[in-house]
Amino acid sequence: MTWNMKRTKGCAAVIAAGLLWAISPATAESQNASAPEAATWKSLKSDVFGSRPIEQGEGIVRIEAPKRAEDAAVVPVDMHFKTDSKTGRIKTVTLIVDENPAPVAAVFTFGQNAGVTHLATRLRVNAYSYVRAIAETEDDKLHMTEVFVKASGGCSAPAMKNQDEAMASLGKMKLRVFPSKAPGLEPLTRATEMQLMIRHPNNSGLQMDQLTRYYIPAHFIQGLTVSQGNQLILSMQGGISISEDPNFRFAFDARTGEELKAEALDTEGKKFQDEWPLESSSL
Amino acid sequence: MAGPSRRTFLGTGLLLAGCCMPHARFASAEPAGTEALPVKEIAKGIFAFTGAPEMMSTANEGEICNIGFIIGNEGVAAIDSGGSAAEGRRLVAAIRAKTDKPIRYLINTHMHPDHIFGNSAFEGTGAVIVGHHNLRRALANRGDYYLQSYRAILGPELMSSIRIIPPAITVAGEQELDLGNRKVMLRAWKPAHTDNDLSVFDQQTRILFTGDLCFTQHIPTIDGSLLGWIRQLKDLREIHAELAVPGHGTVPAPWPQALDDESRYFDALARDIRMALADGRSMTDANRTAAQSERDKWHLFNQYNERNATAAYAELEWE
Numbered sequence: 001m002t003w004n005m006k007r008t009k010g011c012a013a014v015i016a017a018g019l020l021w022a023i024s025p026a027t028a029e030s031q032n033a034s035a036p037e038a039a040t041w042k043s044l045k046s047d048v049f050g051s052r053p054i055e056q057g058e059g060i061v062r063i064e065a066p067k068r069a070e071d072a073a074v075v076p077v078d079m080h081f082k083t084d085s086k087t088g089r090i091k092t093v094t095l096i097v098d099e100n101p102a103p104v105a106a107v108f109t110f111g112q113n114a115g116v117t118h119l120a121t122r123l124r125v126n127a128y129s130y131v132r133a134i135a136e137t138e139d140d141k142l143h144m145t146e147v148f149v150k151a152s153g154g155c156s157a158p159a160m161k162n163q164d165e166a167m168a169s170l171g172k173m174k175l176r177v178f179p180s181k182a183p184g185l186e187p188l189t190r191a192t193e194m195q196l197m198i199r200h201p202n203n204s205g206l207q208m209d210q211l212t213r214y215y216i217p218a219h220f221i222q223g224l225t226v227s228q229g230n231q232l233i234l235s236m237q238g239g240i241s242i243s244e245d246p247n248f249r250f251a252f253d254a255r256t257g258e259e260l261k262a263e264a265l266d267t268e269g270k271k272f273q274d275e276w277p278l279e280s281s282s283l
Numbered sequence: 284m285a286g287p288s289r290r291t292f293l294g295t296g297l298l299l300a301g302c303c304m305p306h307a308r309f310a311s312a313e314p315a316g317t318e319a320l321p322v323k324e325i326a327k328g329i330f331a332f333t334g335a336p337e338m339m340s341t342a343n344e345g346e347i348c349n350i351g352f353i354i355g356n357e358g359v360a361a362i363d364s365g366g367s368a369a370e371g372r373r374l375v376a377a378i379r380a381k382t383d384k385p386i387r388y389l390i391n392t393h394m395h396p397d398h399i400f401g402n403s404a405f406e407g408t409g410a411v412i413v414g415h416h417n418l419r420r421a422l423a424n425r426g427d428y429y430l431q432s433y434r435a436i437l438g439p440e441l442m443s444s445i446r447i448i449p450p451a452i453t454v455a456g457e458q459e460l461d462l463g464n465r466k467v468m469l470r471a472w473k474p475a476h477t478d479n480d481l482s483v484f485d486q487q488t489r490i491l492f493t494g495d496l497c498f499t500q501h502i503p504t505i506d507g508s509l510l511g512w513i514r515q516l517k518d519l520r521e522i523h524a525e526l527a528v529p530g531h532g533t534v535p536a537p538w539p540q541a542l543d544d545e546s547r548y549f550d551a552l553a554r555d556i557r558m559a560l561a562d563g564r565s566m567t568d569a570n571r572t573a574a575q576s577e578r579d580k581w582h583l584f585n586q587y588n589e590r591n592a593t594a595a596y597a598e599l600e601w602e
């Protein structure tokens with residue numbers, strides 16, 4: 001898949017698109033978005049989804065993020081999913097940060113029987129921007145929800161606070177399993193919440209070396225697969241908008257006795273993998 | 284570790300200063316009429332300026348951290364250059380108001396803009412910039428971002444003369460500087476406030492310039508490692524100093540008592556975040572409640588606490 005890495009952000013283009021937008025028929029979106037921001041999405045939308053119609057995601061996908069991000073390099077984003085027999089399950093979710101240099105942060109694909117109901121990750125947000133999630137259901141329809149985040153400088157802000165440590169532990173993974181708050185339920189019949197963490201700088205490649213005047217090459221996790229036994233839970237194609245030390249918290253229908261496995265691939269071709277046995281006691 | 288002999292060290296300095304001469308076109312280090320930064324003499328030959336407990340702005344010209352200088356028999360070492368070239372020029376003017384001795388060194392205690400944006404004011408003075416061995420890399424990675432993002436904060440006029448100038452001499456472990464009958468010990472720390480913190484200790488008067496390893500009044504900001512900082516508080520306490528010039532806060536401050544407030548803040552933050560992690564709470568949720576017991580004890584709590592909590596959460600969740 002191709003990432004929309006270098007979008008023209010000429011002022012004139014944005015203004016022109018803004019004017020067009022202003023005279024186009026009002027939609028639900030235009031009521032809560034000022035023109036330039038809506039214009040960004042308008043051009044982005046066709047780049048990513050072509051001419052496919054996108055419905056409001058209400059009732060199917062919900063997104064939460066802080067209105068004002070304290071650290072633009074680490075903006076927590078939470079998504080909740082709910083489907084019914086009419087739409088069928090959610091096949092993919094595309095996470096987009098409109099104003100980022102590479103707006104498509106990630107595309108998640110959910111396993112057939114994984115029953116993913118919640119997914120949280122952390123993003124870099126480079127400017128005041130809409131962050132949106134577009135879910136594709138089995139009936140091939142797209143459902144969108146969005147949240148406006150005030151943050152700036154997340155992509156070029158090098159978040160590596162402790163660079164030696166970051167490189168020394170590159171690719172290390174950790175899985176946390178959250179204890180259920182509903183004791184008494186059969187482990188096999190409820191969603192289990194887990195968090196997968198991967199040590200990786202997930203460099204944006206937008207930082208310039210002041211000495212050489214060259215940009216530091218991008219180095220990030222581009223693919224991730226999480227599965228249980230031989231069944232896919234979720235996979236991700238990612239970009240530079242995912243924060244340093246990529247972090248995914250998700251709820252799914254866990255099955256006891258089968259181990260959980262994660263495999264990641266970065267842009268330098270390095271593969272990282274780990275697996276964790278899941279005892280029923282940990283579910 | 285024994286430092287190099289004075290001759291070799293000063294020799295290197297002079298050599299490098301010589302290399303920098305082509306830059307003398309920027310030499311307007313002390314334009315006529317530059318008002319000297321108001322410094323106070325906290326010990327014989329040691330002067331410090333107290334920054335405002337504020338965020339950097341056009342109005343305060345970036346003068347928010349504590350900076351100073353030490354005068355030896357043969358030369359001067361400046362400690363940090365301030366948050367704008369304007370502040371750097373005012374520091375140079377303050378040095379010139381006290382002594383004619385050459386400014387041999389400009390010591391950068393770490394990478395943050397409030398401490399290094401004044402570096403360009405020292406070009407043409409002959410001062411050699413000294414920093415932690417990680418400082419070059421840190422500035423390579425962040426310098427461009429700092430220049431971009433502070434444009435909106437300081438305004439184009441102040442920004443026009445600010446440039447990122449990396450250190451010519453870097454320090455690993457400890458290194459002694461001799462300013463002429465005055466030995467100053469530089470110490471490079473493991474990741475704490477940042478991954479390039481350097482402290483400066485004047486052995487004669489036992490005055491310690493901590494850089495941002497010590498904050499009083501102004502809430503500490505974590506841009507390195509909370510755990511590393513907590514671990515190294517013990518080593519900081521053991522420095523046999525009388526008084527300290529913290530990076531932000533009261534000048535001078537009694538040592539090691541100056542560390543007590545930040546130590547209490549770090550403990551509160553780490554305790555609250557660990558509890559949130561144990562309860563399986565999300566980052567957003569944890570950040571809202573972390574270290575709230577410290578709210579009334581610091582300037583700029585609202586501006587930095589949640590950011591610190593974010594950093595603490597991302598660090599402690601790997602424990």
Ligand SMILES: [Zn+2]
Binds near residue numbers: 397398530
């Ligand atoms: Zn500072």
Ligand SMILES: [Zn+2]
Binds near residue numbers: 530
């Ligand atoms: Zn600092």
